[in-house]
Amino acid sequence: MPFSLYMLGLAVFAQGTSEFMLSGLGPDIAADLDVSLSTAGTLTSAFAVGMVIGAPAMALLGRRWPRRTALLGFLVAFLLVHVVGALTSSFAVLLGTRVIGAFANAGFLAVALVAAVGMVEPNAKGRATSVLLGGVTLACVAGVPGGALLGQFWGWRSAFWAVALVSVPAVLAILRSVPGGASGTRVSGARGELRALREPRLVVTLLLGALVNGATFCTFTYLSPVITEVSGFPESRVPALLALFGAGSFIGVTVAGRFADTRPVAFLLTGAVALLAGWVLFALTAQHAVAAVVLVLVQGALSFGVGSALITRALYAAAGAPTLSGGFATAALNVGAAIGPVGGGLALAAGLGHRSPLWVSALLVALALAAGVVALVSVSRRESREATAAATAPR
Structure with a gap:
């Protein structure tokens, strides 16, 4: 894999840390800026909404620039809003930086996904995607717990400074190592790419990606109460178990990169x-500590393995949309990241117990599996009809 691809992964690591780190910083932000905890929680929602809206919008904008220019522009903007966020004493300004940061993050990831697969052979998209998404999984392993520790010792602002500092070497490396070629297609081809994105196989793949990612983030968001209230772990073990989930996700992404290109179905x-x-x-055995530890690791691996493989398949299916496919794949994942926690929260609010997010995750994956099987059967029948028609057609 090219060195520049790993530098893109470093930038994605910084961005993933920023996206997830607020889960441990909310109380400190609320106290420092004199807002309620629920108000501070809107920072996470704002980032998620910004990612969903920003991914396709920024992908369209990024088509106008060479890829290196687009990557640098988005990453520098991301870095600067974290500097502003670290300095501000206004919650409104901090909220604005989260929205702008999400747009920059979405734009960077959308362009990076396309740039990454363009750096490798056509049959190595899975491995390229796994390197890039490895940055997200490493953010779960090291970035998020690290941000929480920084917040405990030096305050929440130090986590924002850390994200900005980690972004600096990525900016320099991208400037030196990422090819400065054109974005890939002419701006006038945007309508053609948008039409290509309506291809049924791609739409189904994006839907499956949203559902699987929704299941992942449903449980990840509420993993702390599951392992403390059901499994009986003390609060002090929560960071370690979150890191274990992240370690599993890194394993899953790495393995998926080796199979998504060769035996995807x-x-x-x-x-x-x-x-x-x-x-x-997990839902049935969460009360057993050993089972919970094993399944945190296993489910992290399976969740991100299947999720990253679906992203790879989306990039293969979107051959007619080479510059917008990354944006729509990013948007689909973040739709899942938004609906999953909402589903888990509704189950908890309905009094279904601390295990209920696990059951919601199971339901979302069941829906994805059912949709995938229906799509496979439909494609198989269509291909069979086409083969029959071709065989019986007059010559």
Whole structure:
């Protein structure tokens, strides 16, 4: 894999840390800026909404520039809003930096996904995607717990400074190592790309990606009460178990990169069935500490393995939209990241117990699996009809 691809992964690591770190900084931000905890929680919602809206919008904007220019522009903007966020004493300004940061993050990831697969051979998109998304998983392993520790010792602002500082070497490396070629297609081809994005196989893949990612973030968001209230772990063990989930996700992304290019259908079907079984088993055995530890690792691996493989398949299916495919894949993942926690929160609010997010995750994966099987059967029947028609057509 090219060195420049790992530098893109470093930038994604910084951005993933920024996206997830507020889960441990909310109380400090609320106290420092004199707002309620629920108000501070809107910082997370604002970032998620910004990612969903910003991914396709910024991908369209990024088409106008060479890829290196687009990557640098988005990353520098991301860095600067974190400097502003670290300095401000206004919650409104901080909220604005989260929205702008999400747009910059979405734009960077959308362009980076396309740039990454353009740096490798056409049959190595899965491995390129796994390197890039490895930055997100490492953010779960090291970035998020690290941000929480910085917040405990030096205040929440230090976490924002850390994200900005980690972004600096990525900016320099991208400036030196990423090719400065054109964005890939002419701006006048945007309508053609948008039409290509309506291809049924791509739409189904994006839907599956949203559902699987929704299941992932449903449980990840509420993992702390599951492991403390159900599994019986003390609060002090929460960071370690979150890091364990992140370690599993890194393993899953790495393995998916080796199979998503060569045996995608078998890998996705097997992985989705195992993922569904894992969420059900977790819900049934969460009261056992050993089972909880094992399943945190396993479900992290399966969730991100299946999720990253679906992103790879979306990039293969979107051959007619080479510059917008990354944006729509990013948007689909963040739709899932938004609906999953909402579903888990509704289950908890309905009094269904601390295990209920696990059952919601199982339901979302079951829906994804059902939709995938229906799509496979539909494609198989269509291909069979086409083959029959071709065989019986007059010559």
